Amino acid sequence: MSFLDILKMACGNFLRRKARTLLTVAGVVIGTMAVVIMISIGQGLERGYTEQIQSWSSLTQIEVHQSYGGDADEQKYLDDELIKELDALEHVEAALPTISRYGALVKGREINDTGIIGIDVSKLQYYNLELDNGQELTPEMFAGSGYVIGYRSVFNFYNPKKGWGENNSPYDDEGNLKELPFDITAPESKIKLVFDTGYYWGGGGSKPKGYNVNCVGVLDRTNQGNYSYSVVMDMKELEKIYAKYAKDAGIEEDKDEKKNKYNSINVQVDDMKNVTAVQKEIEALGYNTWSSTEMLEDVKEQMGMIQAVLGGIGAVAFLVAAIGISNTMVMSTYERTREIGIMKVLGCRLSDIMTLFLLEAAIIGLMGGVVGLVFSYGLSMLMNMLSDSGMLAMFSMGEGIPISVIPIWLAICSVGFSTLVGVISGFYPAMRATKLSALEAIKNE
Amino acid sequence: MSDKTNENLIAQQQDVVISVKNLHKVYTVGTERVIALAGVDMQIRRGEICCLFGQSGSGKSTLLNMLAGLEKPTTGEITIFGKRIDKMTETQLADFRRNNFGFIFQSYNLLPALTALENVEMPLIFKGAAPETRKKQAIKMLHYVGLKDRIKHKPTQMSGGQQQRVGIARAFVARPPIVFADEPTGNLDTHTTYEVMDMMSAIVKKRNATMIIVTHDDEIAAYGDHIIKIRDGKIVEESWRDASTAAAE
Ligand SMILES: Nc1ncnc2c1ncn2[C@@H]1O[C@H](COP(=O)(O)OP(=O)(O)OP(=O)(O)O)[C@@H](O)[C@H]1O
Ligand SMILES: [Mg+2]
Numbered sequence: 001m002s003f004l005d006i007l008k009m010a011c012g013n014f015l016r017r018k019a020r021t022l023l024t025v026a027g028v029v030i031g032t033m034a035v036v037i038m039i040s041i042g043q044g045l046e047r048g049y050t051e052q053i054q055s056w057s058s059l060t061q062i063e064v065h066q067s068y069g070g071d072a073d074e075q076k077y078l079d080d081e082l083i084k085e086l087d088a089l090e091h092v093e094a095a096l097p098t099i100s101r102y103g104a105l106v107k108g109r110e111i112n113d114t115g116i117i118g119i120d121v122s123k124l125q126y127y128n129l130e131l132d133n134g135q136e137l138t139p140e141m142f143a144g145s146g147y148v149i150g151y152r153s154v155f156n157f158y159n160p161k162k163g164w165g166e167n168n169s170p171y172d173d174e175g176n177l178k179e180l181p182f183d184i185t186a187p188e189s190k191i192k193l194v195f196d197t198g199y200y201w202g203g204g205g206s207k208p209k210g211y212n213v214n215c216v217g218v219l220d221r222t223n224q225g226n227y228s229y230s231v232v233m234d235m236k237e238l239e240k241i242y243a244k245y246a247k248d249a250g251i252e253e254d255k256d257e258k259k260n261k262y263n264s265i266n267v268q269v270d271d272m273k274n275v276t277a278v279q280k281e282i283e284a285l286g287y288n289t290w291s292s293t294e295m296l297e298d299v300k301e302q303m304g305m306i307q308a309v310l311g312g313i314g315a316v317a318f319l320v321a322a323i324g325i326s327n328t329m330v331m332s333t334y335e336r337t338r339e340i341g342i343m344k345v346l347g348c349r350l351s352d353i354m355t356l357f358l359l360e361a362a363i364i365g366l367m368g369g370v371v372g373l374v375f376s377y378g379l380s381m382l383m384n385m386l387s388d389s390g391m392l393a394m395f396s397m398g399e400g401i402p403i404s405v406i407p408i409w410l411a412i413c414s415v416g417f418s419t420l421v422g423v424i425s426g427f428y429p430a431m432r433a434t435k436l437s438a439l440e441a442i443k444n445e
Numbered sequence: 446m447s448d449k450t451n452e453n454l455i456a457q458q459q460d461v462v463i464s465v466k467n468l469h470k471v472y473t474v475g476t477e478r479v480i481a482l483a484g485v486d487m488q489i490r491r492g493e494i495c496c497l498f499g500q501s502g503s504g505k506s507t508l509l510n511m512l513a514g515l516e517k518p519t520t521g522e523i524t525i526f527g528k529r530i531d532k533m534t535e536t537q538l539a540d541f542r543r544n545n546f547g548f549i550f551q552s553y554n555l556l557p558a559l560t561a562l563e564n565v566e567m568p569l570i571f572k573g574a575a576p577e578t579r580k581k582q583a584i585k586m587l588h589y590v591g592l593k594d595r596i597k598h599k600p601t602q603m604s605g606g607q608q609q610r611v612g613i614a615r616a617f618v619a620r621p622p623i624v625f626a627d628e629p630t631g632n633l634d635t636h637t638t639y640e641v642m643d644m645m646s647a648i649v650k651k652r653n654a655t656m657i658i659v660t661h662d663d664e665i666a667a668y669g670d671h672i673i674k675i676r677d678g679k680i681v682e683e684s685w686r687d688a689s690t691a692a693a694e
Contacts, residue, residue, distance in 0.1 A: 005570050016558055342554050345515060346615075347543025348571045350536055439515045440552055 001352040010360045013332070021364065024328040028368020028418055029323030029375060035314035036376035036406060036414045041317040043405040049299045051401060053292050055224050057130055059272050062279050065096075065288040071331045076286040077101045078262040086267055089281055091274040094126040097262040099235050101242055103195045105149075106210055114149070116193070117227060118235025128267040129227060130220040141216040142234040145241065150228040151221040154180050160201045177221055184214045193231075209248055211241045252294030280374040318418075322425045325364050329357060329429030333436070340433050341441020350434045357430035358423055365422020369415040376414070380404040452609040462488040462623065462655050463512060468521035470507050470678070480506040483678040485521070489655060489671065491622075494646055496669030497659045504678040505659040506627055512657060513546060513625045514538040525623070543571050547616035549645070555600040561587060561611045562596045568619040590644060606637035613641065618646050624649065626647035627659045640679040642668050 014021045053059070063084070066078060076082070078097070086095035097120055104113035105330055119127055121139040130394060131137050152170040155178070172178050182189065192210025199205055219227060246253070270279050275293040282289050333340070384402040465686045470482040489495045497505040511517040512523060513529045530541060543561045547568070548554075555564045562583055569579035587596055590610040600608050609629065616624050629645070630638040646668050649656045658665065666672050674682035 001571055002573055012558065338554075339556055339558075342556060343571075344539065344565075345513075345542065345548055345554075346568050346571060347539050347541075347546065349539055349543075352571070439510055442550065 001349065001356075005177055006352060006356050010356055010363060013336075013360060014363070017332075019195050020328060024324050024364050025368045025371065027321040027324035028318075028365055028422070029372040031314075031318035031421075032369050032372025032414055032418050033379065034317035035311055035417070036037075036373060036410060037379055037404065038310035038314035039307050040339045040376070040380050040404040040406045042303060042310045043407060043410065044401070044403045045306065046300065046303040047405055048401045049303065050296060053296050053299065055222065059291075059293050060269045060275060061096075061128075061291065061298065062267040062269060062275060062282065063283055063290040064267060065290065066260070067286055067288045073143075074286070077259045078265050079259065080261060080376065082265065082285070082287075085285060088264070088436075089267075089278060091278050093268040093269050093270050094123045096120065096123055096126055096266040096268060097235070098264045098266070099238065099261075100230075100263045101238060103193055104155070104197045104200075104230075105191050105213075105231065106194050106200070107157050107189065107191050109159050109200075111160060111194075111197055112153065112157045113197055114153045114156060115231050116238060117230045119232055120251045127227070127232075128223070129232065130223065132220050133217070133219040135217065137217060139234075142237065145211075145213040145233070146216040147213050147231050147233040147235050148217045148219055148227075149184065149215060149231050150219050151177075151180070151223070153229050153231070154182075154184050154218060156229075160197075180218065184218065184330035187214070189191065189215070193241065195242065196249070200223045209245070211244065213241075277429065301378060305362075318421060321368065322421050325422055325425035326428060328364070329361050329426050330432065332360070333357070333429050333433045336433075337436060341438045342435050344436070344438035345442055353434050354430045357433050358426045361422045361426020361429070362419050363422070365419040365425070366415065368422075369418030370419065372416055373411055376404060380406050396414045457528050457677060460492075461488045462491050462526060463487075465512070466522040466524075468508070468511065468523065470504070470511065470516075470519055471519045472540065475522075478501075482511075482518075485678070485680055487673060487683070489673070490652075490655065491655055491672045492653045493655050494649055494669050495657045495671040496666045497657065497673050497675060498661065498666045498669075499600040499675035500661060502592045503675045505661075505675055507678075508675065509625055509627055509657060509659050514542055523608055542588055542643065543568070545621055545623055546693075547619065547621040547624040548630045549609070549612050551628040551631040553600065553605070553612045553632075555608055555615075557600050558564070558568070560597050560599055561592060561603070561614075564600070564611055565614045568613060568621075572619060579676045586618045587611070589648075590614045590657045605632050606641065608633075609633060609637075609641055610644070611646075613645055617652075617654075620652065620654075622654055624654060624656045626656060628661075629658065630662070630665060638665070646663075 030036055064078065064082070066076060083095045083097055099118040101116045101118070102113075103116040104111045106112075121142045124137065124139050124142075127387065129137055129148060131148070155168050155170045158164055158168050167181065170178055184191070184194045191213065193277045194208045195212050196208040199207055213233070219232075245251075267282065269275050269277065272293060275291050279289045279291060279294070343353065344350075380402075387403045465485055465487045468482055468485040470480075472479040472481055485508060499505050505517070511518050511531075512525070514533065518531050521531070522529060525541075526545065528541070530538065533541060542678075555561075556567070556592070562580070565583040565586055566579050569582060574582075584596065585595075586686060587593060590613055592610055592614070595603060595607060595611075598607075599610070603611070603686055609632075616626075624645075626645070630641055633641060642665060645656065648654070658669065660666055670682045670686050672682075672686075673680055674684075
């Protein structure tokens with residue numbers, strides 16, 4: 001028999017038993033939907049987490065840390081030598097050093113004891129700094145004690161004697177980010193930098209010397225990464241000011257501290273897929289590393305497990321559908337005993353009978369899979385619409401992040417899987433059909 | 446023995462299409478043994494209409510089913526076209542039936558969901574014939590059995606005689622060299638019986654095919670060239686209508 005003839009025969013059998021075929025298909029539709037929707041929710045979660053991690057830090061950056069322990073003589077430091085080595089690595093766009101100083105911005109009686117970070121402005125483009133007003137940030141802007149500040153940090157000016165007020169929260173009662181409280185870049189804001197804040201806390205002594213700095217911009221409000229709660233300046237400028245302060249206050253720096261010229265070094269990698277390899281190379285140099293890609297992979301692994309559990313719950317519905325297919329097909333062999341017997345007597349190949357039954361089961365699976373997928377897309381869209389309108393907000397990872405995501409691979413796999421389940425469910429009935437005694441079948445009238 | 450008779454014998458040997466040796470069939474029902482066939486030896490030649498004739502329960506159907514490869518003998522040999530069909534697997538038997546046999550049943554055994562045309566096409570579909578060719582052949586066959594205005598009818602929309610004519614068309618459409626018929630007229634009235642029998646023997650003779658008919662009816666046995674009478678699972682009498690063939694045996 002040609003495959004086309006078998007297919008025609010299979011379709012003929014469906015048309016003869018429309019109601020039962022539809023009911024069996026309905027079972028598969030529900031099973032497919034259960035699996036697809038469950039996994040799509042897992043996918044939505046995964047996308048949500050990925051976007052969140054991305055908003056914290058760039059996925060193409062690696063943090064380089066000193067590795068402690070081991071021989072003191074072989075202790076590696078975060079210094080210029082390392083920067084050179086890192087810059088020379090393949091796939092590395094730039095090694096980004098930072099130094100950080102404890103300090104505070106002072107505005108009248110109010111202080112803002114945020115971290116002060118110095119960066120290498122010659123590599124400015126790699127630090128992922130963007131201004132909130134959309135203006136372009138250039139290395140020249142940092143000349144002459146220029147600095148930029150994280151959006152949320154602007155709210156943190158307060159009088160330590162009065163304590164933290166409602167004004168200091170960057171969020172309003174509804175949890176939305178507020179607009180800036182004042183124009184920090186205006187020259188009349190008269191903000192100075194101090195390295196010693198004890199006086200403001202009521203620690204006595206004389207008022208510490210404030211050094212002139214000028215704010216050239218506020219960082220993008222959507223950036224919640226490394227610099228979002230910091231003051232960022234050119235490290236050379238920062239060191240100059242600090243040296244002045246050290247001289248004024250008569251402080252001498254710890255020698256060992258000085259060997260670590262930088263407090264942190266981040267490495268900008270050209271592509272996410274090279275992050276792990278570059279990380280290994282850096283570790284081979286004798287340093288510890290951390291990247292959010294690593295974290296992302298952990299999250300992906302966990303999400304994989306959650307999806308497996310969700311998918312497993314959906315699979316129960318699928319199992320019921322599979323039993324439904326088997327049941328329908330077994331019933332069908334009972335009903336068609338005589339027909340199968342006649343076919344066998346007339347010399348129909350056993351393999352053709354086997355194919356016929358497997359094909360019927362596969363078609364049930366395929367139809368159920370396709371219809372189930374279409375319904376799943378519908379349901380997924382509905383869920384996302386409800387979440388956008390706030391009705392399902394409790395399940396949502398955040399604004400604009402869908403609850404349910406059906407990637408192409410899930411669509412293809414679900415139809416493939418339902419068809420495969422059909423074939424597997426049809427296997428026993430098909431075997432049963434080929435094993436029927438032709439003689440018995442045609443004898444009983 | 447003269448050379449001429451010897452030659453005749455060899456020619457006849459070559460003409461043998463079915464050869465049965467010491468065939469036994471024993472059914473075991475619970476602890477009871479039912480002997481359906483108790484040592485059958487026979488030969489059937491090309492072009493013969495062979496009647497297996499006997500009373501109810503004598504073992505005719507059992508013998509026919511074994512010749513057609515639908516049932517395995519307990520012991521004994523069945524050779525058809527030089528092949529030991531008793532040794533074949535189910536798959537081999539299906540192939541052998543498809544290529545060599547046609548079947549006509551007492552209860553017609555048409556597929557109820559299919560039209561007359563589709564039923565007749567069935568053996569050709571199994572053989573993998575192209576849709577156009579098989580349709581043409583099936584229609585021709587239906588014309589031959591006088592059902593040209595019943596082509597699109599389902600079995601339930603036809604009389605018993607018409608259904609059996611569809612059965613005949615189906616049995617002969619693929620031009621099988623051997624056709625088996627188990628009481629083909631058992632459900633038909635006398636008039637229709639003759640019609641159907643005439644039709645079948647005409648095709649068999651025209652094509653020089655071989656037909657094995659099971660019957661317990663004298664009138665039908667009269668259509669046979671070779672009549673084998675069976676009682677209690679044994680051949681009790683064998684006769685040939687053609688005197689010359691009979692003499693040679
Ligand atoms: N499957 C079976 N199991 C047990 N006994 C069987 C089976 N088939 C046939 N028999 C027995 O074998 C014997 C021969 O049966 P068979 O059907 O060959 O008779 P028959 O000559 O065709 O009779 P009829 O003319 O009534 O059809 C009977 O005694 C029957 O009871
Ligand atoms: Mg019988």
